[in-house]
Amino acid sequence: MKTFTYNDMHFSVEKAQGRWDISCRTADGKSAYVAAGLFADLPESEIEARARALVCSMFPVGIKIVGPDVAHANLIGDLKIVGPDVTHPNFIYWDKDSSSSPKQL
Amino acid sequence: MEIKGSVAVITGGGNGIGEAVAKYFVRNGAKVAIVDMAQKNIDRVVKEIKEMGGEVIGVQANVTSEAETARFYQATIAAFGKVNIVVSCAGIIRDGTMLSLDKETGKVARKMGLDKWQPVIDTNLTGTFLTVRDGAEAMVNGGWPGLLVCISSVNKVGQVGQLNYSSAKVADALLPKIVVGEFLLRGIRNIRCVGIAPGYTATPMLTGMNQEALKAILADVHLGRLVEPDEIARLIGQCVENEAINATTLEITGGLCYPGGIAK
Numbered sequence: 627m628k629t630f631t632y633n634d635m636h637f638s639v640e641k642a643q644g645r646w647d648i649s650c651r652t653a654d655g656k657s658a659y660v661a662a663g664l665f666a667d668l669p670e671s672e673i674e675a676r677a678r679a680l681v682c683s684m685f686p687v688g689i690k691i692v693g694p695d696v697a698h699a700n701l702i703g704d705l706k707i708v709g710p711d712v713t714h715p716n717f718i719y720w721d722k723d724s725s726s727s728p729k730q731l
Numbered sequence: 732m733e734i735k736g737s738v739a740v741i742t743g744g745g746n747g748i749g750e751a752v753a754k755y756f757v758r759n760g761a762k763v764a765i766v767d768m769a770q771k772n773i774d775r776v777v778k779e780i781k782e783m784g785g786e787v788i789g790v791q792a793n794v795t796s797e798a799e800t801a802r803f804y805q806a807t808i809a810a811f812g813k814v815n816i817v818v819s820c821a822g823i824i825r826d827g828t829m830l831s832l833d834k835e836t837g838k839v840a841r842k843m844g845l846d847k848w849q850p851v852i853d854t855n856l857t858g859t860f861l862t863v864r865d866g867a868e869a870m871v872n873g874g875w876p877g878l879l880v881c882i883s884s885v886n887k888v889g890q891v892g893q894l895n896y897s898s899a900k901v902a903d904a905l906l907p908k909i910v911v912g913e914f915l916l917r918g919i920r921n922i923r924c925v926g927i928a929p930g931y932t933a934t935p936m937l938t939g940m941n942q943e944a945l946k947a948i949l950a951d952v953h954l955g956r957l958v959e960p961d962e963i964a965r966l967i968g969q970c971v972e973n974e975a976i977n978a979t980t981l982e983i984t985g986g987l988c989y990p991g992g993i994a995k
Contacts, residue, residue, distance in 0.1 A: 647781065652770075659774045661788040661810060662781035683809040684790055686802060 628674050633687050639677045648677050660684065732815065732876055734971050735760030739816035740807050742794050742862050745772025747934035748882065749820030751960030752967055757785035759968065761816065764807040765789045768821075786811070794821045794858030800865050813873055816971060817866035818880040819859040819903075824936075825851050826892045848895045855899035863910060867922060876921040878971050881906050883928040885984050904928055904980040911978035923977040925970045930984025933957040953986025 628639040636651040637660065648660040661680065665673055699706040739756045743749035745767030753763045757780050765780075765787060767773050773789035780787040788810045792799040807814055825847040833840035863879045870877040883904035890897050907924040914922055931937060931948055937957060938945075949955060966983050970976045 642781075645786070658770050659777040659781075659789050662777050663784065663786040664788070664810060666786075680788070680806060680809045683805040684788075684802065686805075 628677070630674065630678060632678065632681055633685055635681075635685065637677070637681055639673060646673055646677070648680065650681075732878065732971055732974065734816075734968060737761045737815040737971070738764070738807065738811040738813050739818065740764045740766065740803065740814055740862075740866060741818045741820060742766040742803075742858070743819075743821035743882075745769050745776055747820070747936070748929065748932060748960045748963050749818065750776050751964040752818050752820065753787075754780065754783065755961065755964035755968055756816070757783055757787070762786040762811045763788075764803060764810070766792050766794070766803045766821070768793060794819075794862055795853040797861060800861040804865050804869050808869065808873070813875045814866060814869045815875055815877045816880070817862060817877070818882070818967060819862040820882050821858050821862075822855045822882065823851060824893070824896050826896070828892055829894050843894065851895035852899050855896065856902050859899075859903050859906065863906065863924065867910070867914075867919075867924075870922050871919060877923070879907075879910065879922065879924040880967055880970065881924070881926040881980075883926045883980050885928050885930040885982055885987055887928055887980075900928075907980060908978050923974065925976055925978070926980030927963060927967060927970075928980050928982045928984075929958060929963050930982070930987040931957050932963065933959050951988050951990055952984070953988065956985065958983060958985050 627641070630637055630639075638649050638651075640647050640649070644666055645663045646665045647662045648664070649657045650660050652658050664680075665676055668676060696708050699708045701707075734756055737756070739753070739761050741749050741753045741756075741763060744753045744763070744765035749765075749767070753765055753776060756763050763780065763785065765773055765776050767776075767789070768791065770789075770791050773791060777787050777789040788806060790803040790806050792803045794800060804814065827843050827847055829843045830839050831841040832838065859881050863881060866877070866879055869875075881903045884896070884900040886893055886897050887901040887904045888897075889901075904926050907926045910924040914920070914924075931952065949957070963983055966981065970981075
């Protein structure tokens, strides 16, 4: 079995029936599958590099830019009004009925 | 195109129809990437495919995100070197009528909020769009022949209580025709796109429902039972192997009719 750490995650690469399984140790200490049955044709010397390349593609490290929706600004004269980017995954939708048309009792 | 030797990406592959499609492809010699939101489901399906002797990767990802869609294609290509088949099974429901009235006053007491509308459109339509778009991009840039499969629903004809779901699924049904038309326009000849519109299917969501309600549904199905996920997987397998199936959406319902035997 081969092990390596990437981006604070611990991975193990284990041979089973001539193929390789890759698993990851999750934050709660459990093991999660990344892949199974791979690299049957590869020499053992290349396995760890290929496993690392796969893991890097699955768990990329980077910066997510959060900001207003500058692509769809409302123009008032030469003034640009930019609203929130409602397509952004961090955008939170109002989770109650609209107050623009309150129910009439 | 042969299934054997192909590489398939299946979103929503952690249960239901997606799981059945993934296992069908593995039984027939394909390598598969399981994409799902739930790591628990990924672990179970990857383990079972491993026991079948298959080659599989599992990627936890949200299909509504461009970045995560790009990520699961990059991982698939890193593992298997190509992509040939894409099946967009990821889908959710948030049922409810657009308006609900107060029984005493007859006035509107509640209306469907964006909390019910938007996630269904995001997952079932935008998610399918991103999955198909980036799958096609990978195939074109890699020079790999392929098939893109959108999962619509028989409720594309319009289902009361599913304004959000039906709106997304009718769009999913239309998507293959437009995508293939654009492929023709751009000279892309080796990638096809089809839609599958299942009827009531034996997924955990339906088999676990009220049995009396299920019985009422089955009264309108000529086959007299739910469609099995594996039957849908076999139809998708036919689509892979039969290149004449293209730019259309096929229904697989067991003969679903409106009440009274009128064809739906």
